[in-house]
Amino acid sequence: MGDPFAMAITHAHASGMGGMRAAGDLVARVQMTLGMKIEDAKKYVADKLKVAISELTDPVIINEIRQDMQLGVMTPTPGCAKGMEAKFRIAEALDIEINCVNRFKQRASF
Amino acid sequence: MGKIVTRYGDGTPVELSESELMEDLRAGTEDAADRGNIPPLTDDELKHLLDIFKLPQKFVSVEPGNEVIMSYDAGTLKIRRVGVNVDRIQALQIYEKIMGADTMELCHVDYSFKPLKPIVTMEQPIMEQALMSTHVPLFYGAMPNLGLYSQPDGPFPNPSELLPSGKINEARESLEKTVEDAVKDIVFVGGAMYESGADGINLDTVGAAGDADFLASLIAAEKLRGKYPKMCIEMSMAGEFILGMHGRLEYKGVRLAGLYAHDQVKLAEKAGVTIFGPVVNTNTTESSPWNLARAITFMKACGETATIPIHPNMGMGVGAVTVNDHPPVDIVSRSSKAMVELVRLDGL
Numbered sequence: 001m002g003d004p005f006a007m008a009i010t011h012a013h014a015s016g017m018g019g020m021r022a023a024g025d026l027v028a029r030v031q032m033t034l035g036m037k038i039e040d041a042k043k044y045v046a047d048k049l050k051v052a053i054s055e056l057t058d059p060v061i062i063n064e065i066r067q068d069m070q071l072g073v074m075t076p077t078p079g080c081a082k083g084m085e086a087k088f089r090i091a092e093a094l095d096i097e098i099n100c101v102n103r104f105k106q107r108a109s110f
Numbered sequence: 111m112g113k114i115v116t117r118y119g120d121g122t123p124v125e126l127s128e129s130e131l132m133e134d135l136r137a138g139t140e141d142a143a144d145r146g147n148i149p150p151l152t153d154d155e156l157k158h159l160l161d162i163f164k165l166p167q168k169f170v171s172v173e174p175g176n177e178v179i180m181s182y183d184a185g186t187l188k189i190r191r192v193g194v195n196v197d198r199i200q201a202l203q204i205y206e207k208i209m210g211a212d213t214m215e216l217c218h219v220d221y222s223f224k225p226l227k228p229i230v231t232m233e234q235p236i237m238e239q240a241l242m243s244t245h246v247p248l249f250y251g252a253m254p255n256l257g258l259y260s261q262p263d264g265p266f267p268n269p270s271e272l273l274p275s276g277k278i279n280e281a282r283e284s285l286e287k288t289v290e291d292a293v294k295d296i297v298f299v300g301g302a303m304y305e306s307g308a309d310g311i312n313l314d315t316v317g318a319a320g321d322a323d324f325l326a327s328l329i330a331a332e333k334l335r336g337k338y339p340k341m342c343i344e345m346s347m348a349g350e351f352i353l354g355m356h357g358r359l360e361y362k363g364v365r366l367a368g369l370y371a372h373d374q375v376k377l378a379e380k381a382g383v384t385i386f387g388p389v390v391n392t393n394t395t396e397s398s399p400w401n402l403a404r405a406i407t408f409m410k411a412c413g414e415t416a417t418i419p420i421h422p423n424m425g426m427g428v429g430a431v432t433v434n435d436h437p438p439v440d441i442v443s444r445s446s447k448a449m450v451e452l453v454r455l456d457g458l
Contacts, residue, residue: 003436004188007431008180012210019180019211038178
């Protein structure tokens, strides 16, 4: 319960990692896939993206990296990886398995 | 010294002097310490909380670099609930692209595993389509909700009717049967959604129907972990304390009734849960400082014992967030900041 302005938006601004606006979704994936505590998950992603841990929530720095690595961006431009395409790249960049990417490969391969 | 504007647990504004506020902080942490048999917050931690409440800004936040992951229960319901007429995939995209969500959860309006079982084949394609067009990790979530397994909603005699008439053994027997059925439903639906590509399954509001509810969730998590070793399983609790509706149910030799978060998390770990979501309820007649100090005391004990990531619940009515459909930003942001800064946690 609680309206989204009060709950989701307030928490996201007060203490969230910004989702795919920065590297929040990537840290979340590592935590969910490898069961890492937050500091380990942040370090893992920072090392993979070759940035400092403090830069993981910087939208300017991370957006450039996401564009370069085709990891999906908030404002999709023509030709950039989107949705499932970006998740293929995320799995590769973070060296983790993504359930739906594996499923897509199984369904799409001949 | 001027008054500090804060609120009661129902959101009503109140002005407290610095000494009154500190008194409430101390009473809140002592209440938690007494109930949970855990250490109270230190003087430095209470001072830190006082400083957060004294900040003049309406909105406050953690310092850069200290941010944590956000996970959401009943994710897509929250958009429909406020009357915004978008479908669920659009709701996921709104959270992802407009609200900065780190993860998101697809769910059905009938948010329990039992009613989802017969319609899971209608849920799977939604998840499969959502996964094609979104980027953040997607959970599929629902509640164990063991209340749905007793009459008149389910097949088994209602323990809430049996207990007042002194039929203790019959009530216990009924609860044990609900556990068996609930486990089957959770494993069936959770497995189906995972096989459709979900990044994780969220067992939400666990323990709402008491110790049988918690037991069903632990057994279901164990079975899902056995069947899908790589699945992310999040277990989010309903309340701070496991109600002993049965009273004698155990998991791996530990009696479930009466457990607080720091003991609940150890069982979640044994069951193979990936992320644990502990809860502390908000008391509407106490102040926000009292509630926040109390919530942080419980969560600190949980965070210090947990070896798996924990995401304390900070939604309406829990984690010192006020019991009101429109929780004020001043209290939500203060609670958010304080929880992250004082508890060894991994997300909210």
